[in-house]
Amino acid sequence: MPITWSATHDRQGLDIMDTEITLRVDGADHRLTVDTRTTLLDALRERLGNTSPKKGCDHGQCGACTVLLDGRRANSCLALAVAHDGAEIVTAAGLATDGELHPMQRSFIEHDAFQCGYCTPGQIVSAVAMLEEAATGWPSTVTFSPPDGTAGEPDTGPVDLATNPDEIRERMSGNLCRCAAYANMIPAIQEVARS
Amino acid sequence: MRPFRYERATDPAGAVALLARSPQAAYLGGGTNLVDLMKLDVARPDLLVDVRGVTSRAIEELPDGGVRIGAGVSNSDLAADPLIRRRYPVVAQAVLAGASTQLRNLATVGGNLLQRTRCVYFQDVSTACNKREPGSGCSAIEGHNRDLAILGTSPDCIATHPSDLAVALAAMDATVQTVGPDGSRAIPLTELHRLPGSEPQHDNVLTHGELITAVDLPPLPFAARSYYRKIRDRASYAFALVSVAAAIDLADGQVRDVRIALGGVAHKPWRATRAEDLLRGGPATEERLRRAAEAELADAQPQSDNAFKIPLARNAIVRTVLDLTGTAR
Ligand SMILES: Cc1cc2nc3c(=O)[nH]c(=O)nc-3n(C[C@H](O)[C@H](O)[C@H](O)COP(=O)(O)OP(=O)(O)OC[C@H]3O[C@@H](n4cnc5c(N)ncnc54)[C@H](O)[C@@H]3O)c2cc1C
Ligand code: FES
Numbered sequence A: 001m002p003i004t005w006s007a008t009h010d011r012q013g014l015d016i017m018d019t020e021i022t023l024r025v026d027g028a029d030h031r032l033t034v035d036t037r038t039t040l041l042d043a044l045r046e047r048l049g050n051t052s053p054k055k056g057c058d059h060g061q062c063g064a065c066t067v068l069l070d071g072r073r074a075n076s077c078l079a080l081a082v083a084h085d086g087a088e089i090v091t092a093a094g095l096a097t098d099g100e101l102h103p104m105q106r107s108f109i110e111h112d113a114f115q116c117g118y119c120t121p122g123q124i125v126s127a128v129a130m131l132e133e134a135a136t137g138w139p140s141t142v143t144f145s146p147p148d149g150t151a152g153e154p155d156t157g158p159v160d161l162a163t164n165p166d167e168i169r170e171r172m173s174g175n176l177c178r179c180a181a182y183a184n185m186i187p188a189i190q191e192v193a194r195s
Numbered sequence B: 001m002r003p004f005r006y007e008r009a010t011d012p013a014g015a016v017a018l019l020a021r022s023p024q025a026a027y028l029g030g031g032t033n034l035v036d037l038m039k040l041d042v043a044r045p046d047l048l049v050d051v052r053g054v055t056s057r058a059i060e061e062l063p064d065g066g067v068r069i070g071a072g073v074s075n076s077d078l079a080a081d082p083l084i085r086r087r088y089p090v091v092a093q094a095v096l097a098g099a100s101t102q103l104r105n106l107a108t109v110g111g112n113l114l115q116r117t118r119c120v121y122f123q124d125v126s127t128a129c130n131k132r133e134p135g136s137g138c139s140a141i142e143g144h145n146r147d148l149a150i151l152g153t154s155p156d157c158i159a160t161h162p163s164d165l166a167v168a169l170a171a172m173d174a175t176v177q178t179v180g181p182d183g184s185r186a187i188p189l190t191e192l193h194r195l196p197g198s199e200p201q202h203d204n205v206l207t208h209g210e211l212i213t214a215v216d217l218p219p220l221p222f223a224a225r226s227y228y229r230k231i232r233d234r235a236s237y238a239f240a241l242v243s244v245a246a247a248i249d250l251a252d253g254q255v256r257d258v259r260i261a262l263g264g265v266a267h268k269p270w271r272a273t274r275a276e277d278l279l280r281g282g283p284a285t286e287e288r289l290r291r292a293a294e295a296e297l298a299d300a301q302p303q304s305d306n307a308f309k310i311p312l313a314r315n316a317i318v319r320t321v322l323d324l325t326g327t328a329r
């Protein structure tokens, strides 16, 4: 698809490039004009008013901005909106259907898996994606057993998270929680993994 | 962030032509390093050429029994690939030891290899840094250098290369395929990155506009027994203090071949050829391993805060290779 841009000037007289893009966010289509510098996170929060993804660090270091980007979890703070023209995005707000909370959202509430809640939308999106990844057989560093002198066939089948909290800890390590509500997140996620 | 134009290349030649015309332009992969550095005003491209659509996203077997990884393959897809996990587990493990799933989903193989140092002074434009601003000085040598290099440093730069993947690929003798303004070439991974010397602004040997199109792994049957051990300040989501990629080929208790590469210790993935040479042709005993590791590290020049990396790297080599041989602890 050809990219069209119109050059305008900011206060320093530098070129700013505006590009028209479309995004499908939580099931709704949006057409918007963004400066090339706009991240997906800023497009969602500042332009589309979806404040479910949070800005924690803005540098990929905390996971508060996690969204599903074309089905995979991603840090929206490091993704340029222009580079994801046409993308399908699901935020934590979009996980609920017809006013019904997603099982992961319910489980976080039932297990008291948050304190201030700032990291929570990112944690929940990440946890939902993680279940899918594990079911597909994606490994983590924990999945590989330490070497014992043999070269066994790798087990590429589904990874059981319900009984393996170390897998959950490793796979959720891209989401930090300043309140350290981690202890209750593990059982919250395990319960959804079991069902 | 400074203003820039964005273009999506349609084929490698078109991408190369765009960069050849623009000395300040840069390729964009997942953006997980470049966009970060643009926010910090460390990287200042005036044009980003998105190459995710022009470099291959496939992992395929080569006629010689090796494997070709397209530069556009995401870090996640590389680590999950059954062929890679079976034949080169060290590569999958190294990828998974880096960053987080969210980042690995965005990150590409090409971008991973060309990510820039995490030295805090490089990332802070208010400080002197020869890599960021040649001739300005190195703040790290007299400053916070706990995380930085012990091997191959220069008086101008003690930065480390942060990629875990590159360490595993160095151990496997991978080859990087590129296409640039002067045509295409194949570069051994161990020669892609360079030591800082007096030009630390150059991380690698690529010329402006040279595009990584693929990484080739040679056939290496004994790599099925390989391992990546990463030692860091927390269990996950942190860069390496020291890491080791290793593979071993044992026949009748003797080391027929062995591969060892270190991360977190130098400006490039450090292939431990000296240790490898000492190990071949004898048994993989703890004593021989320790002597080989010590020989490899004999030229190490620690800074004020990172001398701990020398015994750490030695122990990591010994333990990792011993584990691969199945020697009980
Ligand atoms: C919080 C955090 C933690 C991290 N932890 C780790 C870690 O523990 N270990 C680790 O290894 N990494 C780690 N990373 C780094 C991460 O792996 C890299 O940012 C990522 O691999 C870069 O890939 P990318 O596609 O996003 O590259 P980009 O950011 O798009 O590009 C990086 C560089 O490569 C160039 N480039 C991209 N593609 C090509 C190509 N095909 N040919 C030529 N040049 C190209 C770009 O111009 C740019 O200079 C971490 C990153 C963050 C933010
Ligand atoms: S805001 Fe994106 S990772 Fe912290």
Ligand code: FES
Binding pocket: A114, A115, A116, A117, A118, A119, A120, A176, A177, A178, A179, A180, A181
């Ligand atoms: S609940 Fe406060 S940051 Fe996680």
